[in-house]
Amino acid sequence: MKKIKIIQYINNSNVSRFRTIIQIAFFVLFVYGGYFFINIGQNLPTFACPYNPGSSGTCYLISAQHNLHITWEQLVSFRGLGFITGLGSFVLFFIIFNKAWCGYACPLGTIQDWITRLRKLTLTRFSHYDEVSFKRLSKVKYVFLVLLILIPLGMSNSFFGLPEISDDMGAPFCQICPGRTILPLFSGDTSQLFIDFTTKTTMVMSSLGILFMALFFVGSFFKKRFFCFFCPMSALQYLFSKIGVLRLVKDGSKCTRCGNCSRVCDVGITAIADDITSKNIVKDDCMMCFKCVEACPEKGALDVKVFNFKIFSSTEEGFFKRYGQGDSLTSKKKKDD
């Protein structure tokens, strides 16, 4: 009976409020943790940016780019182990929270959510895009992912007899990543805001970096989680999302396809409402914020699970607590069961 009460309490709770708090905690950890001598490691599945002096860890993308800056011979020798262990620890970190790393932990995601709050304060409406073309455009994240693997390899190796790529392209994604330019600002470090005129390559890449930072601010003001659509970390995570410990599961037979879930979805996933056959409903843009579960009034249509253990489920009562503010579903006389 006590267990039922606890389950009921959780299912009635406001996860978004909980998420806001967790996000702040993770933001402090990843942006200022370094000042408290915290070091979580070099293969974090989130934007803990080492360019930021206060960072308490290193984003896996930078490690991967360094690990892959080796020749083919080195890659299959012991040096290649570096890449494998790096990827392994990335995956181990990742599968615990699955894509909730994006929704709950990522400092860049948190900043975008804050920008959204700012937009709401200014009473500005979000903008609409043609969903089909925007979805197509968001496949760019896979292009970024492939490039950030191929370019470091191309710096040490020659592809098809072509000359090796200049070392100025070192850690190419970091050069254009808005995390590099923005996160140090929170430690008061503005040294990343520059255009490097050393060579043509550095000039182009550092200009792109500044441009992407501007796009990050403007884009996320008008569209929720704008940058996430183009994030190669999200693409890389999605490759391993199926083996995640934390899961978002749908029971299609209970779904009325009312579309509440996709309505409140910050990244506009429509499959969550329309797909009634898949059980695992995590899509590549999903950040596991679980707003969909909050907005679902059908009991057990959407479940958040750790392994096979339900930790948060969609319920009628929870829905009306959150959206109808009335708690008339629980009557005054509660049955003892």
Added chain:
Amino acid sequence: MINATNQDRYNRLKKTSTIHYNMEVNQVLSEIMDDFPDKISGMEYFYNKFKPLEIGESLYPKDKKLIASMCIHVPIEIIHALDATAVRICSGAYSADTAGSDFLPAKTCPMVKSTLGALYLDMLPGNAIPDLVINPTTCDQKKKMGEMGDEIDKEFYVLEVPPSKDSEEARQYWQRTIKKLVKKLEKCTGNRLTRGKLKKSIKTIAQAQSEYRRFMRLRKEAPVIFGKDALLIANAYFFDDITCWTQNLAILNDELEERIENNLMVIKSRTPRILLTGSPSIFPNMRTPILIEKLGGIVVYEEFCSSSRMLSDTVAVDEWFLYDMVPAIADRYLKPSTCPNFTPNDDRIRKILLAMDDYKVDGVVYQTFTGCQLYDMEARKIGKALEEAGYPVLNVELDYNPKDSGQLTTRLEAFLESIKDNKRNT
């Protein structure tokens, strides 16, 4: 134009139709109230909502505009937020059917004829005189009925419903339709839609829905209330003040909970449990549910646009501003709708199959009104899906004339008997 002789004829028609209507109402009410011994005191409020019509003043607030709507696609959240009264006027009265026949072909669905007739003769619940009738383009007959506005001297507003609901295009189209409706209603009522009022009205209706869902959950648990009563409750929602309705349903729900605790059921637990679907039963056309329950069955779930389909689906808003609330309301009236005017309409099959499980249904009675093409055409697909899942289905066709119940009684009786036999043998 109505000249003197026509006016005279109109007055006579109105008088006779009202007398017939009142006879019809008294007849059905006495069947509903007196033929079933077990009285639930919480039902009294809802029974009182269906008292016979007295010609005279409107029972609605006079300082508010009255917006009449049909079907389940008219977003009443918006009407309430604009300080207008919303009344759904889909009619079940045989006495209004004849008046409607003057304007429409003989083979038209009786619900459409009756609704037009009731509008023409001003025989709407509570003597409502609508300032505007919102007519969604759902089925062809409702659509064409809307063209009679000039003849019956009522203003109709065409609400364009897309023929399909799955595509993004349909959704955009519908959202624009609703935005246009907001403009029209703002003009009609003279009020402006504001953020606070719309939010409040969304919450008010959410509370009504939450109470209705609680009611449905209780019906799942045990045969604690008859389907005829459940239909009346949903019917009262057509024209009742929503807050009053919610409060009284809450009182009824508390009583039902108490009854479940004391094991006070309206009928034996082995009674055949029936799901009723198809063309909607609207008071006073309650023949099918009353017959089923008189013949020893119980209706446990109605998949009707006059009941569960109207009250189950909810609005979820992400940003509580007009720019997101209005589209959110639009989505709620399109996406989960299982109205057969949409194609494809597999959601209706899935909804019924889920209800079969949830409400432990033994058999389905599929009701079609003579002339109601859409429900007739879907009967086959739904029947097939149900038979594949192992459930018996009975298709019945009827119109509003209460006199020809003989064949219907025989068929329902045989159907219920066969279910009872099956239950005994298992």
